[in-house]
Amino acid sequence: MFEAFAFYMFAFLTIAMFYITVTTSQALYALTALAAGMIFISAFFFILGADFLGAIQIVVYSGAVMALYAFGMMFFDTTRSVKEKHGNKLIISGLSILAALLVVVIFAAPLVSTNMEAFYPATEGVGNTQDVGMVLFTKYLVPFEVAAVMLLVAMIAGIVLAGKKMDLSLTLMDEAELAQENATRDEENKKVLS
Amino acid sequence: MEIGLNHYLMLSTILFCIGLVGVMRRKNLLMLFFATEILLNSVNIAFAAISHYYGDLTGQMFAFFVIAIAASEVAVGLGLLVVWHKRHGNIDLDQMSTMKG
Numbered sequence: 001m002f003e004a005f006a007f008y009m010f011a012f013l014t015i016a017m018f019y020i021t022v023t024t025s026q027a028l029y030a031l032t033a034l035a036a037g038m039i040f041i042s043a044f045f046f047i048l049g050a051d052f053l054g055a056i057q058i059v060v061y062s063g064a065v066m067a068l069y070a071f072g073m074m075f076f077d078t079t080r081s082v083k084e085k086h087g088n089k090l091i092i093s094g095l096s097i098l099a100a101l102l103v104v105v106i107f108a109a110p111l112v113s114t115n116m117e118a119f120y121p122a123t124e125g126v127g128n129t130q131d132v133g134m135v136l137f138t139k140y141l142v143p144f145e146v147a148a149v150m151l152l153v154a155m156i157a158g159i160v161l162a163g164k165k166m167d168l169s170l171t172l173m174d175e176a177e178l179a180q181e182n183a184t185r186d187e188e189n190k191k192v193l194s
Numbered sequence: 195m196e197i198g199l200n201h202y203l204m205l206s207t208i209l210f211c212i213g214l215v216g217v218m219r220r221k222n223l224l225m226l227f228f229a230t231e232i233l234l235n236s237v238n239i240a241f242a243a244i245s246h247y248y249g250d251l252t253g254q255m256f257a258f259f260v261i262a263i264a265a266s267e268v269a270v271g272l273g274l275l276v277v278w279h280k281r282h283g284n285i286d287l288d289q290m291s292t293m294k295g
Binding site for chain 2: 044057121
């Protein structure tokens with residue numbers, strides 16, 4: 001009873017928040033609604049007993065990703081309202097529902113078979129976090145390391161793309177160019193400070 | 195009334211629909227990114243639900259990797275968006291037709 005109540009309440013809240021995200025014309029409203037929706041989604045993970053996934057959802061999505069979007073929005077002019085494409089609404093809705101049904105069929109096709117058994121069954125008597133750790137660091141160690149390398153690459157790519165003067169290499173310059181570069185930078189710093 | 199796997203799959207479908215509508219009707223690239231986050235989250239719900247109802251941890255593992263991919267996608271995507279905005283002054287999808295033949 002309690003589970004059903006929680007499910008329907010959070011389902012309604014999540015759908016409402018994401019609906020606001022895709023329909024509002026204000027970027028700030030969309031960002032706030034998306035952050036709220038992410039937190040409501042973590043409630044489903046807690047209901048489903050995936051405690052660690054719920055915590056990760058809050059920390060990574062509502063913390064890191066939303067902060068990144070908030071910082072990114074400072075670069076863009078977000079005060080003006082967003083213009084929308086005016087396509088055929090019927091085609092858009094039809095294609096969306098078709099694609100979503102396809103996703104469900106992909107998910108549900110293996111579930112129809114009756115001889116389905118757990119590949120990595122949950123261990124009795126340990127919490128979800130310990131269980132996840134045991135499976136992640138034994139069976140999924142290589143994908144975990146690859147994901148770590150991918151995050152490192154993404155971090156460096158983000159720094160190089162968004163940073164200033166990243167096309168210059170200080171290590172490849174000779175002394176004269178380096179002195180020139182330092183002089184211009186001092187000039188700029190003085191301008192900023194005065 | 196018992197909440198079963200089908201309830202979660204239906205919720206996942208609805209959220210995926212919302213995300214797809216967002217992807218198709220948005221012109222601003224930042225809003226397009228928001229819609230892709232909705233898509234990834236709806237799939238995560240389906241993974242966690244299947245993981246719970248079959249007593250299997252594989253679904254949760256895949257959800258972790260989806261979250262990792264989403265985080266790196268945001269980092270690289272926002273970097274590219276900042277570069278584009280510096281160069282062209284807007285982030286509208288219709289303006290990005292320079293690669294059209």
